[in-house]
Amino acid sequence: MLYIYKGEEIKKIDRQAESLGMDSFTLMEAAGSGLFRQLTDDFETSKQCFLILAGKGNNGGDGIVLARYLKTAGASCTLCFPAGLPKTEPARRHLDYYEALGYSYETEPFNLTATVMIDALLGAGTSLPLSTEMKNLCVWLNSQKAERVSIDVPTGASTDTGNCDSSVIHAHKTYIVHGYKPSRFLYPAASCYGEPSLIEIGLPQTARWTISTVSATSPSVQFKGSNAHKGTFGHGLLIAGTKSMPGSAALAALGCVSSGAGKLTVQTAEEAVSVIASHVPEAMYDFHTGVEDAHSFSAIAAGCGRPADDAMEDIVQQLLQQEKPVILDAGALAPRSYKAAKCSVIVTPHPGEFARMTGKQTKDIQLNRIQEASQYAVEQGVTVVLKGEYTVIAFSDGSGVVNTTGNEGLSKGGSGDTLTGILLALLMRHSSLEEAVKDAVYLHGLCADIWKRNRPAQALRPFNLHDWIPAAISEQKERGD
Ligand SMILES: NC(=O)C1=CN([C@@H]2O[C@H](COP(=O)(O)OP(=O)(O)OC[C@H]3O[C@@H](n4cnc5c(N)ncnc54)[C@H](O)[C@@H]3O)[C@@H](O)[C@H]2O)[C@@H](O)CC1
Ligand SMILES: Nc1ncnc2c1ncn2[C@@H]1O[C@H](COP(=O)(O)OP(=O)(O)O)[C@@H](O)[C@H]1O
Structure with a gap:
């Protein structure tokens, strides 16, 4: 360590x-x-x-x-x-x-x-x-x-x-x-x-702050369950995608089903389904705009490929009133308080989104990423995944992790959507939220690192990232701490 x-x-x-x-x-x-x-x-x-x-x-x-x-x-x-x-x-x-x-x-x-x-x-x-x-x-x-x-x-x-x-x-x-x-x-x-x-x-x-590693005994790596069935590995709800941004939802769904999710329901716009389903036939679809049945899911992710509008805010407020863990990304990130939330909340902003959430300047956040993320996590009682090179994961108890996997091959629109999907899958079957978040960020970056060993970073498409999840998990099994 x-x-x-x-x-x-x-x-x-x-x-x-x-x-x-x-x-x-x-x-x-x-x-x-x-x-x-x-x-x-x-x-x-x-x-x-x-x-x-x-x-x-x-x-x-x-x-x-x-x-x-x-x-x-x-x-x-x-x-x-x-x-x-x-x-x-x-x-x-x-x-x-x-x-x-x-x-x-x-x-x-x-x-x-x-x-x-x-x-x-x-x-x-x-x-x-x-x-x-x-x-x-x-x-x-x-x-x-x-x-x-x-x-x-x-x-x-x-x-x-x-x-x-x-x-x-x-x-x-x-x-x-x-x-x-x-x-x-x-x-x-x-x-x-x-x-x-x-x-x-x-x-x-x-x-209280460490540098990321993944344990070989982590449930993210060891996928065990004698007598397992599709319910064993959780049922996730992904609220993502619009007519104009179906790809974000597809990337998140791909990340999720490639990381061990038992079942996945995508709540999206009807016009987005044909794009998502063509890449993720495993997923089921739902066209509601409410989240009344949140209790029937193991974990929920919201915001990929969605604008930060009133409809999204309404959904987020409903999510904060239920008890299943929630990941908020992209359009679901806004300046708001989480202090009254009834569920565990993970926010996954890039620095620009974090600036929008906090009212601070992006350049000031970047100079002080660890302190800024930690302060927000402690004050708001949430987990912050502040993305970028050396993604900072800050927990509400003041502890945290700096991730060291990943490279410039990920600096493309859509990479973060894949992370949200991986995170949802790991959160669904991990008993520890902290471990799930650390493992997801680590594995996401490791996919890009494995790619870069033999291929140019610029040629890595976010769409191809999920293809490297099996290799990344295998590598963790072999050399995990
Ligand atoms: N537990 C540990 O980690 C240990 C750390 N040790 C060493 O101790 C170092 C820290 O020692 P110190 O606290 O004495 O700090 P420094 O050795 O970094 O320097 C402090 C001195 O530099 C001056 N100074 C500070 N900023 C300046 C600036 N901008 N321009 C000109 N002068 C400036 C200060 O006035 C002060 O005299 C560590 O970096 C490490 O090398 C070791 O001695 C062993 C124990
Ligand atoms: N240079 C880099 N080194 C390591 N990771 C990176 C680098 N650039 C981007 N990433 C990662 O790629 C992802 C990009 O996410 P994000 O900016 O939200 O993109 P999008 O919203 O378009 O999917 C994050 O996980 C981020 O940490």
């Missing part, structure tokens, strides 16, 4: 560890030795010339310990403090020990050369914008012909949001200490991390 921590949480963890007897000096030692191990995995250290640029905080302290390990191992390494000597107590103590071993340091970087430059300037304690001194250092570092390795967070990137200073370090690799920081998954900061590696420092993992 991989964990995500905000900057504040890291500080709290350090304080807690200290109060339990694990001091920061020891943690810094663990970080430095972990960094050294990772560096020796990634580089033949005897053939490299290292320069470590250390800042005044604990990120710089990690750099001091790393410098000591490299020197002790006989590697060519220069430690440099271009912005002044360390100010934190553990970093100062490590520098004392470093000097006591007879090792020296520099303070002027600009004439130094190296094949690998380590950015230990700023980490989780960064506040933006960068000082002019830091900016100049970053600009210089980015201009050097060397491999750039950042420790924890590339200097100039925010820890908790996607914000970056204009001179942010563009690392080739980032060695992330203890757990991922939100900016690893938020653009533009995410694009500055290069290849990330995680450095364990022996602290217990306590984060």
Whole structure:
């Protein structure tokens, strides 16, 4: 399991560890030795010339310990403090020990050369914008012909949001200490991390946010039921599609029947049926506009290929008054309160839809996707699936997951409809709503990843996505956690 921590949480963890007897000096030692191990995995250290640029905080302290390990191992390494000597107590103590071993340091970087430059300037304690001194250092570092390795967070990137200073370090690799920081998954900061590696420092993992995996024992993957019949795997209701958008309903229905749904009823416009039924003969059709019989379904999804009009709002309000879990997508997403809902609600907006729901700017949402989705989920008591690269799944208890499957092949109209269908099928037979949502988002992305292994991403049609569901489920069975 991989964990995500905000900057504040890291500080709290350090304080807690200290109060339990694990001091920061020891943690810094663990970080430095972990960094050294990772560096020796990634580089033949005897053939490299290292320069470590250390800042005044604990990120710089990690750099001091790393410098000591490299020197002790006989590697060519220069430690440099271009912005002044360390100010934190553990970093100062490590520098004392470093000097006591007879090792020296520099303070002027600009004439130094190296094949690998380590950015230990700023980490989780960064506040933006960068000082002019830091900016100049970053600009210089980015201009050097060397491999750039950042420790924890590339200097100039925010820890908790996607914000970056204009001179942010563009690392080739980032060695992330203890757990991922939100900016690893938020653009533009995410694009500055290069290849990330995680450095364990022996602290217990306590984060409420994790990175997606699918369990091989999950009902989404294991499709079991001795003496099963079509009722065993649930009956879903999909309220989707109009005369002008029958395809959305067809894509959602395909996603649903390809993911193990026992039965599916599509409530749609009569004019849309011929299109949907030609692709999904398994489905049944209903032309009502009300949802009086909602209790006879296992779960309900609404909104694909529907406008956000009064009729849709009326249906949503009826759905919120019944007790079966409801997925709201596309036209069913609107600014409204869910606080009086009698059912579990999952909203699946893309960033533009989320902006419409919250009244916020799309660009602000994108910079802070994890926080924004989480805040909404907690306040409204719903599950938010905020779609896009690194889809954010936020639960009403403040926990959540960042999904890492999927690729640009999905950036086409209709991909989200397939997700809604997969989600409906998994929700119908999963005892845990949280697991169903995580598994659905993961599997949807994995379909696109399997496609991309041998085929160009641009040629992936949303219509073909459901064809890859069997391969994605099989892959999970083989390598599930
Ligand atoms: N539990 C953990 O995860 C551990 C983390 N450690 C390291 O500790 C780091 C965090 O250390 P700190 O909290 O000391 O933070 P930093 O080392 O990131 O830096 C804080 C210092 O940088 C200055 N600064 C912040 N923003 C600046 C800006 N824009 N321009 C110029 N100066 C700026 C601050 O005034 C402060 O002096 C982590 O990133 C990690 O490398 C390790 O020491 C071991 C334990
Ligand atoms: N670059 C990307 N990487 C990973 N997933 C992506 C990417 N672009 C789009 N997706 C996924 O594709 C789907 C698109 O959904 P959405 O925008 O609602 O499309 P539509 O409403 O047209 O079906 C979402 O699940 C989203 O997470």
